Amino acid sequence: MTDAIIARNVTYRAGREFAIRDLSMNVPSGSVYGFLGPNGSGKTTTLRLILGMLPIEDGTIDLLGHDVPKGVHKALAKIGYVPERLHLYPQLTVEETLRYHAAFYADWDHARAESLRREFALRAEQPVDRLSKGESGKLMMLVALAHNPQLLVLDEPTDGLDPVVRRDVLAALLEYVSSRSATVLISSHLIHEQERICDHVGVMDGGRLIAEMPMTAFRGGIKRLRVSRPPVEGGSLPFTLLNRGVTAGREEEWVVRGWQPAMREYFSAAESELREVIDLDLEESFVELLRSARKPAGTAGEAS
Amino acid sequence: MFAQVLYTQWKWARTELVLYVLAAFLIPTIIIRTGFSYVITYDIHSALGVSTLAGVCLAALAMLCAFGLAWRPYILDAGLKHVGPLSLPVSWGAFVRMRFLAGATLLLIPAAAVWFGGVLAAASVTIPPTLHAYPGGLAIRFYLASLVAYAAAFALQYVAGKHAVRVAVIVLVVVAVAEIAAQMIGFSSIVAGAWNMLTNWPGPFAVFAARWMLIDV
Numbered sequence: 001m002t003d004a005i006i007a008r009n010v011t012y013r014a015g016r017e018f019a020i021r022d023l024s025m026n027v028p029s030g031s032v033y034g035f036l037g038p039n040g041s042g043k044t045t046t047l048r049l050i051l052g053m054l055p056i057e058d059g060t061i062d063l064l065g066h067d068v069p070k071g072v073h074k075a076l077a078k079i080g081y082v083p084e085r086l087h088l089y090p091q092l093t094v095e096e097t098l099r100y101h102a103a104f105y106a107d108w109d110h111a112r113a114e115s116l117r118r119e120f121a122l123r124a125e126q127p128v129d130r131l132s133k134g135e136s137g138k139l140m141m142l143v144a145l146a147h148n149p150q151l152l153v154l155d156e157p158t159d160g161l162d163p164v165v166r167r168d169v170l171a172a173l174l175e176y177v178s179s180r181s182a183t184v185l186i187s188s189h190l191i192h193e194q195e196r197i198c199d200h201v202g203v204m205d206g207g208r209l210i211a212e213m214p215m216t217a218f219r220g221g222i223k224r225l226r227v228s229r230p231p232v233e234g235g236s237l238p239f240t241l242l243n244r245g246v247t248a249g250r251e252e253e254w255v256v257r258g259w260q261p262a263m264r265e266y267f268s269a270a271e272s273e274l275r276e277v278i279d280l281d282l283e284e285s286f287v288e289l290l291r292s293a294r295k296p297a298g299t300a301g302e303a304s
Numbered sequence: 305m306f307a308q309v310l311y312t313q314w315k316w317a318r319t320e321l322v323l324y325v326l327a328a329f330l331i332p333t334i335i336i337r338t339g340f341s342y343v344i345t346y347d348i349h350s351a352l353g354v355s356t357l358a359g360v361c362l363a364a365l366a367m368l369c370a371f372g373l374a375w376r377p378y379i380l381d382a383g384l385k386h387v388g389p390l391s392l393p394v395s396w397g398a399f400v401r402m403r404f405l406a407g408a409t410l411l412l413i414p415a416a417a418v419w420f421g422g423v424l425a426a427a428s429v430t431i432p433p434t435l436h437a438y439p440g441g442l443a444i445r446f447y448l449a450s451l452v453a454y455a456a457a458f459a460l461q462y463v464a465g466k467h468a469v470r471v472a473v474i475v476l477v478v479v480a481v482a483e484i485a486a487q488m489i490g491f492s493s494i495v496a497g498a499w500n501m502l503t504n505w506p507g508p509f510a511v512f513a514a515r516w517m518l519i520d521v
Binding site: 096 | 307315316384390391
């Protein structure tokens with residue numbers, strides 16, 4: 001499987017406070033890649049860097065086989081982008097907006113655009129500035145889908161939408177992805193939504209990509225372990241220890257990543273007792289990843 | 305692509321364009337007709353004075369048209385953080401060129417109104433002997449002047465971005481301070497020198513300082 005997006009050691013600085021630091025990521029072709037992170041973690045900035053809207057200071061980005069920013073315009077012809085906020089001209093009508101965008105894309109599918117417009121119940125003559133938030137979201141999705149893109153980049157596409165509109169937008173997205181084998185990079189802080197639709201996930205925090213893995217690994221690979229007579233830290237662990245905290249007496253809770261049942265033997269060999277292995281849901285896994293990333297290096301074993 | 309960029313700019317500017325067209329048509333018509341009603345047939349000096357007044361008003365209108373048409377598209381794009389243009393499969397340079405050319409095309413509309421108003425105004429008065437009407441020349445001058453002012457405003461916005469107003473204020477403050485300093489130490493006026501340089505050929509604003517005369521010798 002080739003990668004639709006390959007970023008290597010990308011660095012970008014915006015003012016004194018915020019920076020994207022040494023970001024490397026791979027978005028496999030045909031995947032639905034969920035980009036998770038708290039507000040202000042750098043998801044939107046990263047998407048804009050990938051699309052060549054912001055200048056990278058260092059590093060390289062390959063977008064659908066084109067170098068960014070040099071060949072980004074060729075890549076953009078094959079990309080549908082739904083930004084975080086409305087980017088369409090408010091004075092134009094829905095029909096004029098579609099005509100405007102159609103002029104820029106050689107592969108614009110007028111029939112598909114019309115069918116999506118009807119499906120989304122958007123009136124052709126309605127001005128963009130009179131659309132509700134849900135209708136604006138649908139129109140942006142329509143504009144992104146109508147030229148049959150190979151890659152969809154969606155920045156919080158369902159944020160603030162009511163459940164019915166959210167379902168419509170996600171249904172259109174999934175229908176498109178399944179029929180075209182397109183790649184989707186979708187940023188959101190709605191973790192359960194991502195869990196439903198994504199097969200890969202990347203987690204951003206503080207301008208860094210702190211984890212990137214298949215969704216199955218994210219969903220099943222992070223566990224909370226209750227350990228009696230825990231071994232003192234040191235030596236090589238068969239898993240990644242994210243957090244370690246004392247609960248009561250000599251019992252500890254460990255949060256680990258990359259857990260496999262066969263790793264129980266590590267505790268037997270260390271004369272410890274593994275009392276319980278607890279599955280974490282996606283939200284808990286996400287929070288534990290963030291907590292681990294925000295701790296100073298080498299301090300996995302702080303009290304919880 | 306260009307047709308759609310032109311259409312969007314037309315749609316944004318059409319209300320103010322109507323006002324510019326009305327003004328461009330009415331300025332020569334009203335000033336020349338009203339002024340010439342007080343001019344004795346052979347009073348060339350008075351006739352030229354009326355023509356000059358119309359010319360000054362048209363020069364001011366050319367500036368207004370230019371700034372009006374340069375201002376709106378940039379503000380709209382900047383309000384959306386330029387995300388729309390940047391996500392399109394054209395280079396930023398190509399998009400900005402289309403924006404510029406669309407504005408330059410729209411400026412032809414008030415220029416055409418100047419020509420039409422000039423033709424009507426000249427036909428409706430008795431022009432003193434030895435004087436002639438130049439509606440075509442005046443319309444071309446109007447277009448060139450508005451184009452120069454439009455280009456300057458457009459360049460300031462796209463180069464300085466959201467700092468355009470700040471840059472313009474800083475330039476004005478620097479010029480004012482330099483002028484005051486020049487006056488205090490007895491140097492010749494910097495503003496006058498700069499003005500002469502800009503408004504005399506080959507200065508970029510020479511078109512504004514030339515004769516804006518519908519009726520001239």
